[in-house]
Each structure stands twice: as structure tokens, then as C-alpha cells.
Amino acid sequence: MKKTVLSDDEIDDVVGTTPAPSGEPSERFIQTCLDWAKDWIRVNEMALNNSKIKANQAIIFVLSESPELESKSLSKLGTLSAQVFRRVVAEDTQGVILCTENFHQMIRIRDGFASVDEAVSLASTALSSSRTFSILSLAQRRMFVHRQGDDLTTWVNGLPAIDLRFQDTPLSADRIDDDVKIYHHANFEHPSSSIAQMLWKGKAHPYELHPSPEQRIQSYLLTHLCASYGHLDGLVDEEYRGRAGRCDLRITWPAVSGPHSYTTAMLELKVLIEGDGSKKHQRWVQSGITQADSYRQANTEAVFACIFDARKDKSDQMIAFNAVALAKDVRLRRYMMDAPLPPAGAGTPAKVKKAAASTTGKKSTKKTPKKVPKVIAKKAAKK
Structure with missing residues (x-):
């Protein structure tokens, strides 16, 4: 029996049409x-x-x-x-x-x-x-x-x-780029957003995110993009397992022209967490670019490394990675996330209060100075 051997392009095209539910x-x-x-x-x-x-x-x-x-x-x-x-x-x-x-x-x-x-x-x-x-x-x-x-x-x-x-604008990598940017601005960027409140622990815990922030962001984006692209025959799935590993989000839609039946876009999501340190943040951005590049298939229009910045100090945007991403043809995108903070003059955050409360009841080792009698104090004032 003669065996049929598929080329790499044909294999990628088949893989690109297979939905992988969460x-x-x-x-x-x-x-x-x-x-x-x-x-x-x-x-x-x-x-x-x-x-x-x-x-x-x-x-x-x-x-x-x-x-x-x-x-x-x-x-x-x-x-x-x-x-x-x-x-x-x-x-x-x-x-x-x-x-x-x-x-x-x-x-x-x-x-x-x-x-x-x-x-x-x-x-x-x-x-x-x-x-x-x-x-x-x-x-x-x-x-x-x-x-x-x-x-x-x-x-x-x-x-x-x-x-x-639903919007009828045709699906493309540029539309996906714009849609993620708009969704981030409306839902992740400002702490007052109802979805952002699900990501942060709140004003009592400044700059602290709930566990698994990348997974949370991934879930919200998955739901939004599914709702936006389903009527355009767009398939959105998470944790897609390809040759290079698991891609956070993959969008697949019918190709308008070209050798492939379907077109894909791949999104790798990374969150920069306060307290992890600059070296880990740099490794995380580098990892996002490398992983996004590795997910590229023959029918992929674009790959994205999406960096969600939840740090307190965002002054260092690590712009040297722009050239790295450009060389690999990876769309490096940075999304700022502002943390909920207690209003000025609101007092000590909860964690500090708790630490202070733990010392309550302990006897002080310092000696309390003796009070000066009122009569003597008055005489000293006259002199």
C-alpha cells in the first residue's frame, strides 16, 4: 500500500483548523x-x-x-x-x-x-x-x-x-491587535474597572495580584475574543498544544486567499509582578518573545508577546527588547496596569496595621520618664 506523506505546510494547515477547548x-x-x-x-x-x-x-x-x-x-x-x-x-x-x-x-x-x-x-x-x-x-x-x-x-x-x-469587520492580525488594546484599556488598565478589581487584591494590599494573574487575564481575553469573533467563523482557544509547546491563546479564521484554508494568530501572555526583581522581569519578557516566535506555523499571520506590567515602578520599559522582537518578527506589546491604592491620608495599609497589632500587649523595655510636678514646672517657666 502506498503511504501518503504530508508536507510540513500541510500538517500545519491541519493543526491550525483543530479547535482545542480550554x-x-x-x-x-x-x-x-x-x-x-x-x-x-x-x-x-x-x-x-x-x-x-x-x-x-x-x-x-x-x-x-x-x-x-x-x-x-x-x-x-x-x-x-x-x-x-x-x-x-x-x-x-x-x-x-x-x-x-x-x-x-x-x-x-x-x-x-x-x-x-x-x-x-x-x-x-x-x-x-x-x-x-x-x-x-x-x-x-x-x-x-x-x-x-x-x-x-x-x-x-x-x-x-x-x-x-457583533462587528462585521473582517478578522486579521491588525484587528486582533486593536481589539486586545481596546479591551485592555477598558478592563485591565485602570483599577476602577470591574474586571481589574477581580485581578487585584484591593486597596488594603497595594500592588498585590490574586494568584495566577496570567491565567485570569487569559480567561477574560478568551471569553471576549470568542464573543467577538464567533460570528466571523473565528475559533479562539487557549493552551493550544503545538510542536513548540502550549500557546496561551490562538485565533483561527478562514483565509481570504493564499495556499492555506485557515489563518492563525498566536498570543503569549506574560505578567510582570511587583517584587520579582528586574532580572526576573527581563527574563520574563525575553521568554515571552522566544515562546511567541516558537509558536509560529506556516499559516500564521502574526505572533504576539503581550506583556502586562503590574509593577509599581514602570519607568524601565526594557526597550532593548524592541530590537529582539523586531528581529524575530514578533509583535511585542506592553500593557500598563495601575494598582488600586488607598487614598492619600487614609492611614496605614492593612498589612502594616496587622503587624503593629501583633505587638500590642507586649511590655515596653524603655523606661518612662518621670512626670515633673506642676508647681516645679511653673517655676521653671518663670525663670
């Missing part, structure tokens, strides 16, 4: 929520455009390993038990729906809400922070996502939203 069940669930929302908008677009969808029509999707079994323990959310089918995307779909990560099983336990506010209030009080869930406001074409571990008080006060109004 390894985390919660992220797969969020992507499924987005896919369902996009399908619902596509099927019911006429009703949306004619304002037939009521303002209070909302859905709470709750991730559950076993919706039927778990529905009884979530009676605060609802007590119904009605099956919902993934592909129906009915115009009147609403209420609380328990779902597996791929929506193969969906059980509605509540019919609807008086308002979207009621849906948000119910989710934030009846569910714990260990839950992953999303709230879809159908008339607004917006989705609010709560990831496992996100502080519910911070989340409900900020309500980070995913806009489901």
Missing part, C-alpha cells in the same frame, strides 16, 4: 454559554429587532455536574424540574437553568424574573462564590459571567459584561 470545565461552560447566546440571537434576530423580547427576559445558567440530582439542593433558586434542549433556542427561553459544561443536560428550575435586577440579586445571594454561572439579558444582548472563586460582593458591584452586539 481544559478547565468552568471555561468550557462559559464558552458554551456564549455559543448558546449567539445561536439564540441568530435564530431570534427578527424578534429582537422588532422589540418583541421583553426587558425582563433573562436566563441564569448555572454550571452543574449533575443537574437532575443537584436541583433539590438549590431550592432557593427554584423548585421546578423541566428539561431544556440545547438546540431549540426557543424565543421564550428564560429562568434558572442548571447545565452540564457542554449543555448536554439542561434542567430549568425556575420560569422567569420580574426584572434583570431580580435575576442578578437572586444569583448573588442564593449561589456561593465557588459557583460558575452566567446571566444572560436577552433584550440587552449582554452576558454577565461569574467565575468560580470570584468574590461575589466585588462581582455584583462591578458586573463585568460581555457585549453580544
Whole structure:
């Protein structure tokens, strides 16, 4: 039998079309929520455009390993038990729906809400922070996502939203470049942003990020880009395993011309953390450039090394790496991240207060000077 041997270009082209969903069940669930929302908008677009969808029509999707079994323990959310089918995307779909990560099983336990506010209030009080869930406001074409571990008080006060109004600008490396820049400016750059508040520990802990900041940024970007590019047949996946290792984010879309059916762009994400030291920061930037270059395939339009700068002192931008990136044809991008700080005169940060409190109750070894009697003090003043 004659064997068919594929060239390197053909292998890269095949690899470039293979989607690789996130390894985390919660992220797969969020992507499924987005896919369902996009399908619902596509099927019911006429009703949306004619304002037939009521303002209070909302859905709470709750991730559950076993919706039927778990529905009884979530009676605060609802007590119904009605099956919902993934592909129906009915115009009147609403209420609380328990779902597996791929929506193969969906059980509605509540019919609807008086308002979207009621849906948000119910989710934030009846569910714990260990839950992953999303709230879809159908008339607004917006989705609010709560990831496992996100502080519910911070989340409900900020309500980070995913806009489901799609742009038809063709996909390209330049558009991806612009979209990441715009998203960063709106969500990561300023500490007042609802998403930035999920990254930082807060004003009481200046310049301290929550654990795994790169993974958090990666998850937010993944969700945003999936929502932005899905209607353009763009596939966005994380931790794509190629010949050179795992790429943080890969975007794949149909090629307009050229020898390949699909085009790709690769993003490597790095975070510069306060306290790591300049040598480690330099190694981290170098590593980002090297890794991004190694992910390049025959059908890759551009590779990006995205450096998120969370340092206190950002004066040294290590501009020598510009030439290194240029020589490798890597798009080196720097994104500044401002930390939340206590207002001037607000007092000592929590950590310092805690350290001071630990010394309370200990006897001082210093001798207290004796008080001068008032009479003698007055006489001394007259002299």
C-alpha cells in the first residue's frame, strides 16, 4: 500500500483548523454559554429587532455536574424540574437553568424574573462564590459571567459584561491587535474597572495580584475574543498544544486567499509582578518573545508577546527588547496596569496595621520618664 506523506505546510494547515477547548470545565461552560447566546440571537434576530423580547427576559445558567440530582439542593433558586434542549433556542427561553459544561443536560428550575435586577440579586445571594454561572439579558444582548472563586460582593458591584452586539469587520492580525488594546484599556488598565478589581487584591494590599494573574487575564481575553469573533467563523482557544509547546491563546479564521484554508494568530501572555526583581522581569519578557516566535506555523499571520506590567515602578520599559522582537518578527506589546491604592491620608495599609497589632500587649523595655510636678514646672517657666 502506498503511504501518503504530508508536507510540513500541510500538517500545519491541519493543526491550525483543530479547535482545542480550554481544559478547565468552568471555561468550557462559559464558552458554551456564549455559543448558546449567539445561536439564540441568530435564530431570534427578527424578534429582537422588532422589540418583541421583553426587558425582563433573562436566563441564569448555572454550571452543574449533575443537574437532575443537584436541583433539590438549590431550592432557593427554584423548585421546578423541566428539561431544556440545547438546540431549540426557543424565543421564550428564560429562568434558572442548571447545565452540564457542554449543555448536554439542561434542567430549568425556575420560569422567569420580574426584572434583570431580580435575576442578578437572586444569583448573588442564593449561589456561593465557588459557583460558575452566567446571566444572560436577552433584550440587552449582554452576558454577565461569574467565575468560580470570584468574590461575589466585588462581582455584583462591578458586573463585568460581555457585549453580544457583533462587528462585521473582517478578522486579521491588525484587528486582533486593536481589539486586545481596546479591551485592555477598558478592563485591565485602570483599577476602577470591574474586571481589574477581580485581578487585584484591593486597596488594603497595594500592588498585590490574586494568584495566577496570567491565567485570569487569559480567561477574560478568551471569553471576549470568542464573543467577538464567533460570528466571523473565528475559533479562539487557549493552551493550544503545538510542536513548540502550549500557546496561551490562538485565533483561527478562514483565509481570504493564499495556499492555506485557515489563518492563525498566536498570543503569549506574560505578567510582570511587583517584587520579582528586574532580572526576573527581563527574563520574563525575553521568554515571552522566544515562546511567541516558537509558536509560529506556516499559516500564521502574526505572533504576539503581550506583556502586562503590574509593577509599581514602570519607568524601565526594557526597550532593548524592541530590537529582539523586531528581529524575530514578533509583535511585542506592553500593557500598563495601575494598582488600586488607598487614598492619600487614609492611614496605614492593612498589612502594616496587622503587624503593629501583633505587638500590642507586649511590655515596653524603655523606661518612662518621670512626670515633673506642676508647681516645679511653673517655676521653671518663670525663670
